[in-house]
Amino acid sequence: MTGELHLYDTATRVVDRFVPITPGKVGIYLCGATVQAPPHIGHIRSGVNFDILRRWLSASGYEVTFIRNVTDIDDKILHTAVHDKAPWWAVAMKYERAFTFAYSSLNVLPPTYEPRATGHITQMIELMQTLIDNGSAYAPGNGDVYLEVRKLKRYLTLSNQKLDDLQPAEDADLTFKKDPRDFALWKAAKPGDPSWPTPWGAGRPGWHLECSAMAFTYLGESFDIHGGGLDLIFPHHENEIAQSEAAGYGFAQRWMHNAWVTTSGEKMSKSLGNSLRIHEILEKAVRGIELRWYLGSAHYRSMLEFSFEALEESSVNFRRIESFLKRAEQIIGAKPGLEYSAEFASAMNDDLAVPTALASISESVRLGNTAITAGDKALVATYAAQARGALSILGCDPDDEAFTSQASAQSGALDGLIQLALDQRTAARARKDFAASDAIRDQILHLGILIEDTPQGTRWSIT
RNA sequence: GGUCGGAUGGCCGAGAGGCGAGGCUCAGGACUGCAAAUCCUGCCACACGGGUUCAAAUCCCGUUCCGACCUCCA
Numbered sequence: 001m002t003g004e005l006h007l008y009d010t011a012t013r014v015v016d017r018f019v020p021i022t023p024g025k026v027g028i029y030l031c032g033a034t035v036q037a038p039p040h041i042g043h044i045r046s047g048v049n050f051d052i053l054r055r056w057l058s059a060s061g062y063e064v065t066f067i068r069n070v071t072d073i074d075d076k077i078l079h080t081a082v083h084d085k086a087p088w089w090a091v092a093m094k095y096e097r098a099f100t101f102a103y104s105s106l107n108v109l110p111p112t113y114e115p116r117a118t119g120h121i122t123q124m125i126e127l128m129q130t131l132i133d134n135g136s137a138y139a140p141g142n143g144d145v146y147l148e149v150r151k152l153k154r155y156l157t158l159s160n161q162k163l164d165d166l167q168p169a170e171d172a173d174l175t176f177k178k179d180p181r182d183f184a185l186w187k188a189a190k191p192g193d194p195s196w197p198t199p200w201g202a203g204r205p206g207w208h209l210e211c212s213a214m215a216f217t218y219l220g221e222s223f224d225i226h227g228g229g230l231d232l233i234f235p236h237h238e239n240e241i242a243q244s245e246a247a248g249y250g251f252a253q254r255w256m257h258n259a260w261v262t263t264s265g266e267k268m269s270k271s272l273g274n275s276l277r278i279h280e281i282l283e284k285a286v287r288g289i290e291l292r293w294y295l296g297s298a299h300y301r302s303m304l305e306f307s308f309e310a311l312e313e314s315s316v317n318f319r320r321i322e323s324f325l326k327r328a329e330q331i332i333g334a335k336p337g338l339e340y341s342a343e344f345a346s347a348m349n350d351d352l353a354v355p356t357a358l359a360s361i362s363e364s365v366r367l368g369n370t371a372i373t374a375g376d377k378a379l380v381a382t383y384a385a386q387a388r389g390a391l392s393i394l395g396c397d398p399d400d401e402a403f404t405s406q407a408s409a410q411s412g413a414l415d416g417l418i419q420l421a422l423d424q425r426t427a428a429r430a431r432k433d434f435a436a437s438d439a440i441r442d443q444i445l446h447l448g449i450l451i452e453d454t455p456q457g458t459r460w461s462i463t
Numbered sequence: 464g465g466u467c468g469g470a471u472g473g474c475c476g477a478g479a480g481g482c483g484a485g486g487c488u489c490a491g492g493a494c495u496g497c498a499a500a501u502c503c504u505g506c507c508a509c510a511c512g513g514g515u516u517c518a519a520a521u522c523c524c525g526u527u528c529c530g531a532c533c534u535c536c537a
Binding site for chain 2: 033076164229363
């Protein structure tokens with residue numbers, strides 16, 4: 001692959017060269033969370049995958065505008081609110097915070113802007129007005145507003161389906177719809193539900209409208225990349241396209257969809273109850289940086305079959321790279337730089353071939369370790385910079401503040417105490433009292449501190 | 464019924480006509496007081512049956528199994 005970025009497009013099902021609308025700039029809209037429950041690792045995989053895309057675009061010199069929405073009003077939020085006996089807006093805020101926590105724990109960069117659906121009712125009404133004025137949508141008079149899908153020039157172009165092949169909705173309500181496949185832009189208020197006034201009656205947004213309205217507000221009529229999970233292709237993204245194109249917008253030039261995290265071969269789903277929550281994994285299993293490494297390690301279009309064994313194995317792999325960087329830092333006497341190899345770049349340019357990019361990092365680490373043995377400081381610095389720079393693009397730089405601030409609290413005094421024990425042990429080894437030195441090593445290991453003897457002296461790390 | 468994916472070594476996970484990705488595990492070696500770490504070597508896999516080709520994990524035909532979407536979904 002060349003030095004030019006190539007990306008897959010769900011609409012064409014082909015990997016081709018990425019050409020932005022405006023040279024040097026990229027606008028991305030990512031469907032973010034519907035804040036109805038705590039985030040599971042599938043949600044955050046999507047965040048991580050697109051964060052890697054964003055970081056690679058930035059590293060490649062693009063100025064990226066990254067919009068990731070929060071859908072803070074929908075049926076499930078209202079149901080949860082009733083169940084929890086809490087106001088719907090409290091439910092939405094609670095889970096929005098949980099998502100924000102999960103994103104930041106895994107070093108997913110905050111979006112350029114994070115618009116909430118409820119903050120864009122005005123823009124939605126404007127969009128609906130446009131669609132009604134040009135005959136694409138209709139308000140039957142009960143407060144609902146529908147898009148008339150039979151009138152569209154094209155529809156279902158992403159999922160490549162035929163309108164008549166779709167399984168008819170079982171509960172299609174034809175009281176107000178002209179066609180059972182017409183979808184709601186706006187839903188009339190029911191007693192007790194939150195509502196906003198519109199020219200067609202009080203109500204609340206349908207599911208798809210907010211993304212079209214917000215993408216237009218922040219990225220304009222046409223923008224470069226629209227992303228989301230595989231399951232959003234239909235109906236969500238099809239309906240976004242329908243609304244936006246009916247309004248005369250060019251909308252997204254490229255569609256990218258991340259695949260699932262699965263457990264036992266099945267999609268991780270809220271309804272099946274097999275979801276793995278981010279905070280549970282961080283409490284029980286691994287650090288944030290390791291979870292990120294794992295979630296980012298498979299290609300974004302491949303299923304990732306989750307298991308704690310695989311997560312642990314992946315973490316072992318990561319710690320090897322991390323420990324190389326630590327040793328390299330000691331030897332060169334400074335933080336390694338932030339470069340990346342040509343192999344890494346060409347892998348990333350090939351539709352973000354992270355697994356291949358990972359192989360190039362392993363190569364840098366191996367060569368770097370050999371350079372350490374050889375005592376070649378310049379080479380150590382070169383390979384350490386390659387590894388660290390590549391890690392940084394994947395959002396897994398161990399020296400990134402996002403991670404160091406999580407761990408550094410305990411160091412300080414501990415450092416001195418451990419040094420005391422190490423001095424005792426070094427003295428014992430000097431007088432060949434190996435029973436004593438091994439006893440120190442064993443005892444300190446029980447406390448979770450690993451001691452290693454190297455030609456450069458004894459080093460320790462927290463296990 | 465329609466649409467779309469997948470099946471790769473003990474495990475994870477790339478690749479998409481020839482030149483054995485990478486990692487983890489395991490075994491052996493080097494180094495080491497011993498460990499650990501590191502490096503080296505080894506472990507020749509592509510669901511099944513046909514076909515095309517000088518050459519197939521990769522292309523074609525068929526089969527089996529698994530999964531996703533079809534108006535809640537990352």
